[in-house]
Amino acid sequence: MSTLVHQRCFNHATREAVARCPACRRFFCRECVTEHDGRVMCSACLRQISRVPLLQRPAFAGALRMGQCVLGLLLVWFFFYLVGAALLAIPTSFHEGTLWRANWWES
Numbered sequence: 001m002s003t004l005v006h007q008r009c010f011n012h013a014t015r016e017a018v019a020r021c022p023a024c025r026r027f028f029c030r031e032c033v034t035e036h037d038g039r040v041m042c043s044a045c046l047r048q049i050s051r052v053p054l055l056q057r058p059a060f061a062g063a064l065r066m067g068q069c070v071l072g073l074l075l076v077w078f079f080f081y082l083v084g085a086a087l088l089a090i091p092t093s094f095h096e097g098t099l100w101r102a103n104w105w106e107s
C-alpha cells in the first residue's frame with residue numbers, strides 16, 4: 001500500500017490515488033472509483049461489467065417477471081373474454097328454454 005501514496009489518478013494527473021482498480025490495475029482518485037459488490041472499481045470497468053449481463057440485473061429481472069405476470073393475466077382475461085363472447089354468440093333458441101328443468105338430460 002506504500003506505493004499507493006506516490007501514485008496519481010489515471011484520469012486526474014494532479015490528484016493523489018486512493019484506490020487501485022482490481023480489474024485494470026490502474027490507480028484512481030476518490031472521485032473515479034465506485035463500490036460494486038463490495039469491491040472498489042473504476043467507473044470504466046464497472047460500466048463494462050454492468051453492460052454484459054442485462055438479464056441478470058436484479059432490476060431488469062424484476063421488471064421482466066412483472067411483465068410476465070401482467071402478460072399472463074392479460075392472456076387469462078382474454079381467454080375468458082373469448083369464452084364469454086362465444087357463450088353470448090350462442091342463440092337463445094339453442095337452449096330451447098329447457099336448461100333449468102330438473103331432468104332435462106333424461107328427456
Ligand SMILES: [Zn+2]
Pocket residue numbers: 021022023024025026041042043044045046
Ligand atoms: Zn478498472
Ligand SMILES: [Zn+2]
Pocket residue numbers: 009010011012015028029030031032
Ligand atoms: Zn480521478
